[in-house]
Amino acid sequence: MGTRYSDFTTSSKQLFQNSEVQFLTINVSEYHAYKLDAAKIVADAKLALEALESELEKIGYRSRYTHEIEAAKDAWKAELNRLKQIRYTGPGFKPEVAGHLDDVLPEFAEALQSCLTQTEVIGCVNQLIDDDAIIIGASGSLPGDLQRMWESRRPNTYHMEYGYSCMGYEISGALGVKMAEPDKEVYVMVGDGSYLMLHSELVTSLQEGKKINVLLFDNAAFGCINNLQMENGMGSFGTEFRYRNPDTGQLDGRLIPIDFAKSAAGYGVKTYKVKTLEELRTAIEDAKKQAVSTLIDIKVLPKTMTSGYESWWHVGIAGVSGNVKVQKAYQNKEDNLKKARQY
Ligand SMILES: Cc1ncc(C[n+]2csc(CCOP(=O)(O)OP(=O)(O)O)c2C)c(N)n1
Helix, strand or coil: CCCCCHHHHHHCCCCCCCCCCCEEEEEEHHHHHHHHHHHEEECCCCHHHHHHHHHHCCCCCCCCCCCHHHHHHHHHHHHHHHCCCCCCCCCCCCCCCCCCHHHHHHHHHHHHHHCCHHHHHHHHHHHHHHCCCEEECCHHHCHHHHHHHCCCCCCCCEEECCCCCCCCCCHHHHHHHHHHCCCCEEEEEEEHHHHHHHCCCCHHHHHEEEECEEEEEEECCCCHHHHHHHHHHCCCCCHHHCCCCCCCCCCCEEEECCCCCHHHHHHCCCEEEEHHHHHHHHHHHHHHHCCCCEEEEEEEEECCCCCCCCCCCCCCCCCCCCCCHHCCCCCCCHHHHCCCCCC
């Protein structure tokens, strides 16, 4: 219902392997309803369900599912609890996503002066903000993590830009949401890369007296792109926030620690710098009391976002390369593409 069968939902059309499976789609958009050769119902979801229900009742339909859905939900609940409790344990800690960054995590921990993991921070924020508060996200590793981990408690409290996952959408999007819902607290979750690309509407939020709360996840990296580089054989390139190294001529120098709280404070935003869960709790509670926009500069370790589970994503990989790892990644892509469902 309402799905666009996007690359996230279908693992680039490779997830649904059972050829016996057929799709029945309810969507207001004919274009999306037609995907995966679904039997399409172009309609409002609620009206379509009511109509289907009465037809099914007429023929005395009984689903053959008994406890499967409940069991799957329980298994995911257990996984969520695990994610919320992942703590960095120092050198030797093995992150679940691809990387060489696991070798250099102690260096990041030192530069960021923090050992927070992204999944424990998301769990904590989910618990602390008001039930009717609205969260906004768009790019980086956060939308994937939020799709998996975020538990909305009220309708219309989850605003993600999954269309193009456009970096820079977050802060301006949050201002728009605040204009539409002035009585609700609005929280934008954004990576340091996307924040650096575009955050100027933070100043507009002050100008217009529209309070937004920025939860800035600073992992000193274009984290999700680094994951893609590592998974696809090319190695880390320009995705760790490091100085150019005069010895190598490459961007492999020392990490660049940025005090985002200080920079936003210069605009007149109420800011907090957070390196522990305790500091995060205090900052969120205090931010609720503020009348002006706030920014919580949360230092999190790279590679501590959720991992890919069994999913696959179709990204372009060079078909000709002297690098054996890239050649392998290309072959893997070709193999996966063969499994993708044709329609
Ligand atoms: C305008 C735009 N340019 C480039 C991209 C490709 N892209 C997606 S995420 C990303 C890096 C995001 O880094 P950051 O905001 O720090 O988030 P993290 O992955 O570390 O969570 C890039 C370059 C994009 N989605 N939008």
